[in-house]
Amino acid sequence: MDLASFLTSVLTSFVIFVVLVLVFTFLSRRPGNAPVYYPSLLLRGLDPWEVRRRGTRSPVGWIRDALSASETDVIAAGGVDAAVYLVFLSSVLSILVYSGIVLLPVLLPVAGTDRGLELTAAAGIKPKNDEKNNSAPELPEIQRLALSNIQPRSMRLWAFLLSVYWVSFVTYFILWKSYKHVSNLRATARSTPDVKPEEFAVLVRDVPRSSPDETIKDSVDSYFRALHPNTFYRSMVVTDHKKADKIYLEIEDHKKKIARAEVLYANSKTESNPEGNKPTHRTGFLGLIGKKVDTIEYCSEQIKELLPKLEAEQKTTLRDKQQRAAIVFFNSRSAAASASQALHAQVFDKWTVMEAPEPRDIIWPNLSRNIYERQIRQVVVYSIVFLTVVFYMVPITAVSAISTLENLRKVLPFLKVVVDRPAIRTVLQAYLPQIALIVFLALLPAFLTFLSKAEGIPSQSHVVRATSGKYFYFVVFNVFLVYTLGKTLFASLRTILDNANIGVIINMLATSLPGGATFFLTFVALKFFVGYGLELSRLIPLIIFHLKRKYLCKTEDEVKAAWAPGDLGYGTRVPNDMLIATVVLCYSVMAPLIIPFGVAYFALGWLIAKNQVLRVYVPSYESNGRMWPHMHTRIIAALLLYQATMIGVIGLKKFYYSPILVPLLPISFIFAYICHMRFYPAFANTPLEVAQHELKETPNMDAIYTAYIPQCLKPDKLEDLDVFEDAQSHTTSRAPSF
């Protein structure tokens, strides 16, 4: 890639970004767009214009708003999870800023004043492997300011070597501080005086098969009443309510159709037609075939038919479809916290307990999977993920190799006409590989989420963490390692086949990485300018919203559904950010010029994420920052990759002191272990210290219990709760409550 195409790429990206920001500034001021740009505010019952009036006359008002919002505001708007995500972004930002402050002024002059490249060129020696295919298209201007310009064995390498230490220790320091901060955030969130149902409940799985004349509900009750005589409140056995749910959804669907039909009917009553047209639809497939019926009448009839069905199904479900899992409620937070941490049964495959997830966070079908099934599913899923991670590299390698124009021309000679035009050539050269990469990556998250769910994980938030973990290792392995390797592989396939052994591959990794710097510079630039522009301007949700409102939505509820903002989507956001962090970290010392790009990415990312958290996204559950240990581990994984790469790269310069870097690897492991030992337990469990904080009010235990009843089984009145509970039990031992 020459300077022209590099600049084209960065400049085009930047122009797109500026346009999108202008679009945002313009559109976000029009009241009609409020549901797109301020849904979070609207849902919390705030007036966006009131909030904006504080100072958003200027086009950069949103920046001022985002900067001035405190962490408490963020938690109020998006929950602890959002705050933790912002901490993650700002941590990486701090790491890069602190690194840059030292690395840029030190390494750029050190590299710029050496003459390694010139000498190689002058001696007429073609550099090794990597530069055989990269040195020509690589940017000499940038290379001159990077490690490549240092002569082998030069004492200047000391500066690079010490920089690696500096970056590592900055990372340890920032991570330690952040972990402490997040740990406090979590403790504060968990000790608020608000009553949260999940803090009074414990999830019990692997309930053993009870005797035939006892329901599972009865055996759960008697077991927990015996073990926690003073603190046990009630239990709710998980049922297989798929069928009840189906009927319930049908009823809801009919209700919606009626509401819609009524609006249509009312609207059709114009002056010319005071009677109006009763809306009709066909009962067959997609409303296209079958008998034509009056929608309102038909749906009301359907509901009348379905209601007793639902009631019957509810009874059957409660009595006969009990699963081997239950949610057990305790009358105090510390009792629940303590019960969730205690081993209950002598044999591990019975009565396993854990903290209950939030009601809206639960994945019901997974609760009843037994421990062996969970284990087997996990093994199978991990094998599939492993295969995916390793063999996804086959198409990506092919694409990244083909997508260099030279290769394209060779493979598809008829493209010559197009490709040889300088203008088209420049643009294609700038974007082709990056776009190929991004398209490939977009296909994956859904697949990984599906796999994580199949593991038998009981909560959405945990699935997101599992997905994010898989995605991270995928992304690092495939994008970072294979992309750089792939280029080399394709060009020097013969060499590989001749000396295929590990040593060669490691050498190749180390020699080809420096060459990839410019590619990743453009990748980062494209990613953040265009990605953030789209994120901020919300063009796609805006268009969809307006289209829907105009042509589809008739009732208030439908409009509301059209602008429902969803949540932040940590599952893909975090690994993508982590990929950038990994890339920037790994190149930070080799080509320090990448640091400003990284800083810009994370600074803008932080700013825009904060804006979106405050105004747009609505959290769909709250895990109180359980995501953090995962982010922490991934940053350390990136650091380890960085350190290993640097050992290789500096070693390749034939620098005899490069083994001085080796101790960094064990230091990183020890750091990770200490952090894990010190902070993780409070993330895995609720400390009693935290759980025993006073509550604002005496908890309404019935409300807590009701919160966990699935929508389709919920009794209409709260008084029916006991009836609901008794339905699960054969032997009603409790005294009647009225």
Added chain:
Amino acid sequence: MDLASFLTSVLTSFVIFVVLVLVFTFLSRRPGNAPVYYPSLLLRGLDPWEVRRRGTRSPVGWIRDALSASETDVIAAGGVDAAVYLVFLSSVLSILVYSGIVLLPVLLPVAGTDRGLELTAAAGIKPKNDEKNNSAPELPEIQRLALSNIQPRSMRLWAFLLSVYWVSFVTYFILWKSYKHVSNLRATARSTPDVKPEEFAVLVRDVPRSSPDETIKDSVDSYFRALHPNTFYRSMVVTDHKKADKIYLEIEDHKKKIARAEVLYANSKTESNPEGNKPTHRTGFLGLIGKKVDTIEYCSEQIKELLPKLEAEQKTTLRDKQQRAAIVFFNSRSAAASASQALHAQVFDKWTVMEAPEPRDIIWPNLSRNIYERQIRQVVVYSIVFLTVVFYMVPITAVSAISTLENLRKVLPFLKVVVDRPAIRTVLQAYLPQIALIVFLALLPAFLTFLSKAEGIPSQSHVVRATSGKYFYFVVFNVFLVYTLGKTLFASLRTILDNANIGVIINMLATSLPGGATFFLTFVALKFFVGYGLELSRLIPLIIFHLKRKYLCKTEDEVKAAWAPGDLGYGTRVPNDMLIATVVLCYSVMAPLIIPFGVAYFALGWLIAKNQVLRVYVPSYESNGRMWPHMHTRIIAALLLYQATMIGVIGLKKFYYSPILVPLLPISFIFAYICHMRFYPAFANTPLEVAQHELKETPNMDAIYTAYIPQCLKPDKLEDLDVFEDAQSHTTSRAPSF
């Protein structure tokens, strides 16, 4: 080693064994020896002759007794730990018996009818490396019945290959059954209705520094009272009572001297001297120099002086020498079990809790070490152990190499005269290497115990487990691997130096193992015949006891101390048994003739250990079988070593199907993981299910509390307990108790 020296070795061992058993039969029937042969019975207040009368007229009565004793008897006599040790022996025994039933009738004919050795000999081809130095002295009669006699690539190798599978699955099956059995034993022991102090207590470490006007006792009290308002009973802060202990021991010493002097004085009142001689001693070094004083008077005075000192020191200790650890008492077993499993503080380095060890099991000085110190100590200790394990092989290799007679003659030519005499030669050849090995091993346990204690482990039983683990890996690495390797190394040092790389070493391991079979046959024989003979006949304790009683002991207490039997000594017993188990397992398929020896070892071992548990040893603490998971892991480690060796050995026979054995390795890991997941939690923690069993009586909480007060701080009367407790606190908030 030729057949003669092999037979000499085994026969001599056997003769020694028979003699020792006869000695035992004779001596154990003399009433004067009862304290040596029946101390456990005596201490439990049973009359050994009463117990023996049931049927011990015959010399093999002890065998009948041991066989007829049930597991309940064993637990009553030696506790669950002893029962678990017997389960360990019988498990290994079952594994070997089941293996032998199939392997002996199948493999011996298969091997015996082949002609591998003859053919090699006939072809005049010197076999590889190992047999260069081993084949001549190796036993052809035994080799003929072993894997060595199979021709390379022979289809007969299928029998050996399938045998490895058989042995592995037998091991899984037996281990699974035993783990289940031990798990039940533990559950039963922990749910007995007896009141055990440790079940009401929790050990708290890393108590944070409290404010200067609050003692640690106060902060522990307020913290636990807040977190466990209904179940907290009392707390006892650990103090540094070294000085008080010293004074206390001095007083006890003086008391003993007075008792002794009084007996001497009474005895000296003969008819000829009705006044008697008042015993005197000198006050200086060892009673040899200094002023001569009347012992009784002097000691009484000393005690009078020391008593107020002790009282003052007790007060200072309680108030000013509080350490950052405490034992917290709860008013029910399940409250304590649940508290010991719950995370208490948000930050992990504060308020760490665990189950309290038994009072007599506690290592007081280790309790107050903080978590960072513990971690650092652990790292240091493990490094030292690693170095010890690896470099102990230097002397052992030298000894095992020198101790072959040929080498001795070469190194020390003047020995020729002795060595060349056939009689001496045979005996030396039979014993020299084994004795050298045993002497080396005897030096180690004390060192490893010292290291384990230095780790900061809070209980004796845990130290024993840690020692046993270290000793096992030491023994397997050094004795098993290095001994076989060492022989080869010394002979072919040149070859090694030329091709020093991993592949060669692995090959050498596989080729030299078959050669070592006879050595280990004699090793096992020596070990069990002589070792068990000594164990059963208790010759050394017997002699010491009689000498002491005759010349040293004057008072009853002194006599009692002279025959105090001590406990079973799991720390060295288990790894030694494990070494034999490993050796027998590893050779079971290569040279099936070793199996009967192994069976004999473990059958006799089980029998003698049961006898000793029932009659001799007295447990010094009870860990309710926490040793088992360690034993289980070690057996699996041995199995893995065995499987890896067999893959190598059968592979060396150029058998193309040998990779069929490879899946055994992952199967073993999966088996270990499943066992760990399924059974281990109930060993690490007390399940609530077990803790909630009814108690025989309302627990006397004061007695429970008193059990944990160190001897030197114990108040004279139970009523002083509150005074004792208040001494630790600045703010006595409790109402006075009288």
